[in-house]
Amino acid sequence: MAFSRYCVVLVQALFTVLAVQFVALNLNSLSRGCAVRVLGLLLASWWGPGFYELDSALGGVREQDQFRLIIQRTGGLVDLYGPRARLLNLSDRMKIAMGRIPPDPVLWRDVDDLEKCLVALPLPSEL
Template sequence: MLPVLAVQFGALNLNRLGRGCAVGVLGVLLASWWGPGFAELDPALGGVREQDQFRLISQRTGGLVERYGPRARLLNLSDRMEVAMGRIPSDPVPWGDADDLEKRLAAPPLPSELWLASSGPSQAMERKLKPLQSQVVQGGYNCDQRANDLSHARLLRCRFEAMGRSE
């Protein structure tokens, strides 16, 4: 479509005023198309173009242990990239998936604290993280959100609540 319009426009025999008007209209059209494409990246609005924030999860959990997520492979890849960039300590403890979490909760002593994370579009992220959160809550943990400022990620710190003890 665009090549056809370019040929049609090129064939027009416009005077100086006509060319000026045509360039102005073309500029307005380009600005109306181009501007919204980058509005998501405005840091003042907290926008992100990507539908995930694995990098920020890696940065916030670098150095922590007992980390689990439904997309452990992608979280581990993000950790490796952040280590290569020097943004987190080297040799982070790998992320575990739902199966790893189930095994860990069955092997005493239970950790006093563990971390759950997921990233992606809101509905998919919640749907994937919910089973892991249910597992730890059933195991006696209380989870609280640690990344309220992230739009495409959830990071939960879960602390073990022993019977009769509260922190």
């Protein structure tokens, strides 16, 4: 979420300030051409890797949490419990929408459901 704020506000403000500073410099055509190339290279070296993670064809993801790893490792299990079940279910829905996991996954349940499950018989063979 913070990344979008940077793109919308800070990057545009930075470009405006840099453009004003660049125009204020008294450069000849050779110096101006070199400066434009250097700024272009700096921008490309920063901008390109920033969006590389978003290209799913290259295996990139921009998830800083481990929901993706959890979803991958628990695929096929029947009884899923976690302290943040709501967030795990939300992550599942997002993965379904992106086509990364098959539809109709088993829903995650929270700690209260785990306590109820451990009281009832028969106990699950794997949690």
